[in-house]
Amino acid sequence: MNEKPKILIVEDDIDLVESTRKILEMKGYEICVALDPDIAWERLKKFSPDLIILDVMFGPREESLGFEFARKIKHDKQTAGIPIIMLSAINAKEKYFNFSPATDGDFLPVDCFLDKPLDPDELYSKIQELIKLKSSN
């Protein structure tokens, strides 16, 4: 692969965005950033990333904007194949998404959950793993 793999970071915490961007740029990725899901959709189409790092992002009614965005991505034929790493500061999988393995089965629209604070090595190995998986499909 000659071209740099591209990653879109969707996260509303600017400090976290900047530092994550820096870390991943040092690892040789091309990064695009969106601070909210509305802008993220446009950027996603234009940038066509190899992977998306998406924050849970709570809206005004405690709903997860990140999760809704992930659903949107997985329901669009063009973007459905892009792996998503979801970041959360609390283990929000069951609580905020009403996710239950029994009823939802494989439907979880993200490929992996990572807990904040991020461990750069763990993040890096997950990214590599998911991008490899994507290109082999």
Place this chain on the structure above:
Amino acid sequence: MRSKTKYTSIEEGGLWLIRLRWLAVIGILLATVFAYGILKIPVQIIPLTILAFVLLVLNLVSFHTLKYSINEKPALKVFMPENNVKFQIVTDLIVLTCLLHYSGGVENPFVIYYVFHMIIASILLSPGSSYVIATIALMFIGTLTFLEYFEIIPHYALQGFNDHNFYQNEVFLIGTGFIYVTTSYLIVYMTVSISTNLKLHIKAYTDAASALEEKDKIKNEYVLRLTHDIKSHVAAIQNSLDVVLLSENEKDKRHFAIKAHRRAQKLTSFVRELLKLTRLRLIHKIDMNDFSIEESVGKVIQELQPVASFKGIRINLINSLSDKKLMGNQISIEEALNNLISNAIKYSPEESSVTVKISNKKNSCILEIIDNGVGIPAHEQKLIFNEFYRASNVENIEKDSSGSGLSLVKQIIEMHKGTITVDSRLNKGSRFTVILPVHKCK
């Protein structure tokens, strides 16, 4: 707390009654055999056995219809569990009357078993239905006595057990009749009173339990949100420090070290405000003293003057206070004022003005803080006093704010039995009005 079964109390009662009846069927057969075989009383074995069988069949019917109504929840009213229980009790009374008829009628001491049904009805059914059941039971027993007395139906005497032919003894009949009637209604009255009381207590208990559960849920969500907020700060700090450790670029190292430091400060102020709020919530009694509200306002304005001057904002004080002193906790009132005035400065454009008005009306002090700032969107005005809520349009102005300020202000004002309201228009400005009751104005 919920009971282990998913049944309602009436459904549970119906099932309980059915379980008891299986025993009753066995009981009738055993009593018949015992009376006939051991006591040598010539009871009517065949009719009594048939009646035990009838009771068995009726119980099967009751059991299956009740199960059906519990599982299927049919719309038909007939199938309501309450009607099933009524059916069970009335058929029981009929069978009991027939059993008594074949075993000595009113002379049989088992006549007392009517009382059980009155008690059961009083526990499971409404007070009205309980009295109706008692009346039906008394009518059955009365009719049986009447028919046997006038020999319209035969009397099967319990020879060897009771040879006195009480069933045609008027004094006995009137005497026991009176006792049965009064006992029955008294029992229903007492049981209904106890069970109504009990039901009320159970309801109060379940209501309290669910209110507690709800409170606990809110608290847990609150803790979860705080954890999330704190962890977000920590994550940003750690991530920034990761860059400092990993990068070889001195400029980047410095940039992210500063970022981490600033974020740590933000986290500290977040935790500090959180502690303040919690402390305030834990203290139910605060020291109240006389103090000059005028002086306090002056002091706070003076404290904030440098910040205002930096933005070229003028703070106007309009004082039409006649009563100078207020009863309250000076430090917390000053804290609230500081929050309100510094917010006004923070969200106002440069070279504008902030106005603080103090006045009296009847027995209250009125404080108004008016700015020409960004304002608060109408639908968010109710929410801004919630803990850690920040209006959507100010998030970019003051990233370091944790959003707990107004919640703290509200708590302080409410501790003084006062009120705080906001009147605001987007991009025009806001007016916060605090009304504090004056217990003692000198």
